Amino acid sequence: MDKKLFFEIIDKFLKGKANPKEQELLFKQYDAFQKNGQDWDDSEHGEYEEVRTSIYERIRSEIDKKEKNLFNRHWAKIAIASCLLIACSLVVYFRNNNDILGNKVVSSQVIKPGGNEATLTLQDGSKVLLNAVNIGEIAQQGNIKITKTKDGQLVYTIAANNDNDGIQTESYNSIETPRGGQYQINLPDGSKVWLNAASSLKYPTVFKGTERKVELTGEGYFEIAKDKTHPFKVITQNQQVEVLGTHFNIDAYNDNGNTKTTLLEGSVKAGLINSSDSKTLKPGEQMIVNQQKISVIEVDTEEAIAWKNGYFMFNNESLETVMNKIARWYNIDIDYNGNKINKTFGGSISRFKNVKDVLSMLELTGSVHFKIEGRRVIVMP
Template sequence: MNLQEVKEILELMSSGNCTKQQEDTFMEWLSGADKSEFLTVLNWWEEMLEQRNDHGNADAGLISRIEDGLNHIETPVIPFQVKKQEPQRGNFKVVLAIAASLFMVLSAALFFYYTKSNTPVYNQISRSQILNDIKPGGNKAVLTLSDGTKVDLNNVHAGGVVANQSGIRIVKNRDGQLIYNIISNNEPNTAGLYNTIQTPLGGQYQVNLPDGSKVWLNAASSLRYPVNFDSDERRVELKGEGYFEVAKDKEKPFRVQTKNQVVEVLGTHFNINSYEEEDHTKTSLLEGSVRIRSLINKRTIVLVPGQQALLNDYTINVKEVDVNEVASWKDGYFVFNNESAATVMRKIARWYNLEVIYENNIGNIDFAGSVARYQNVSEIIKTLELTGLVHFKLEGRKLTVIAN
């Protein structure tokens, strides 16, 4: 059977008109498909479902048989449940997201996994001990005003005024975003006035800065910024992780300062991960252009879209990445791209406010895959457990990771 014939059967599957004989023929072809053919079929399937806007016609038994037929693929495929109404992810496509619509159709995604040697692991799955469950993080933050007053934004109702400062009104809009508006007829006297917004473990928040720039803060992060950009630059200070959509202003460059670098832009979209516990500060560019200057070795580089700069105390390197995957956290997803188990667990710990400890050696384990952030932690750890590489014990907010 050639690919055109496979495509015709997929059309019948998507409409619910596939016969048992056609299903069997497809399964037989699938058992001998190589990786290139497999990915081609996944792309076709996604396109068909998008055109039909109907994910409900595929038979559950057929889905199960398709999964069973995938064991020969170089990287094993593990299905897992995700939230049925997923946030929009922008325009990027990862293989696991494409495969989601094929294998669980109504409410699933895929999880690929590797060890350091890229050798599939088929250990018997151990059942995790979940003595309680923990809900995902959400919009939580504290705003510190220029006079030191702290405002818990969770206690401000949507549409309410957070504060008034020297002709600047700060409001929390109905979408839960923080907005700065100039309300004085005269030029506000805001020189030297700074605000800081800080998210806790298990929190995130979006703030619209006085110049119209938008910043999304990930968990355990903070942003310090002037109440009004009234100097010849727009400078903010970031700790943790933030995604920036900078308003264009050729007269006032926008600069983001972290512990060890300054990123300068005129108007662009980029993501900075600068958690102190990570080995590198990672700056990923989605649109426009940015200039990065190391505060340690004074080296300067310029990124173009699709590039990521990795900076530590001694070096700065650039590599090509899928930057949409890097910024997927703000759209409600964890995306792991061949990341160490320790790195993966730090991301999970920040979002669910967990203390993570380890038993046995996890140093040779890498994960790659995608899972929705808006589900209880039990669903996340059950997914990771399906790899056969690890199992877990959750007691209170202490999560023990045990290598199999």
């Protein structure tokens, strides 16, 4: 990290505006910066010891709060600050403080996070396990070439000097991610789609006619190639989203009862299937469809696409919602053992940690504990 960027992130952190990625950069770079003898300019960045003291006092104030719910939006700031200033993680500190931590996650099982894994189903019904095939061309349908790239993407390209007439009849493919899987697909029109775990996308190998239409189950993040004459439509179980060229996320998992469409860039029109009831979203807005009812709210878009960027990010979510996300990504089963825990959670943590680390962070609240048996997680108060 160059010095200018380092101090910019330090300044954002002190103001409470550093995002998880920036905090992670500080975590990795602070000690190296000091060991390499790079200069701290007191006149520009403030007295070094005062900065240390300021952040340390913030740490202590959080620890001393009567509410022990440390797994919230301040958690990342606290953990990173402690690593920056006193060279030890608060996770370690709290694990030695039984008054705060309580019981630890009980497990001898190592459950690794998910990764790039999906199954491609071709028009003729044949299936391709994408994590099992080599890099390069994996299929060709008419003049459409399907390629797997070295960074785990599925790419559709129209052969050179050909047009869409190379396929005379409408041909469909589908890609499905399992629990514990994710995948990116680049469609023939240049649009990009990221699929979260336990999701699927059905799409034509070539977009013909006046519109570009795909069908989604689960969750997907879309970056749609601009084409004003051919609107792009995403159909879910109870919703239709129409765009011309934009970035948005759709969470259409059936287990939460809601379908959430979050707009990051451009404009989308979304509404109920077979209904004239629709709304146009602006960037930073989310439309929620629940039992044929539509509402629009302003949201933190970073939270909506945290999964795509490699994070779990929760914002006052129920334990059940949190555990559903964890279960899909780690391909585990959840057993509540008859216990009802009315508690909401917030915060962020990498999706690429052992599941035990994620559960340990939840345990910092003191309101929930876990036991792991094989690939089953038992939730206890």
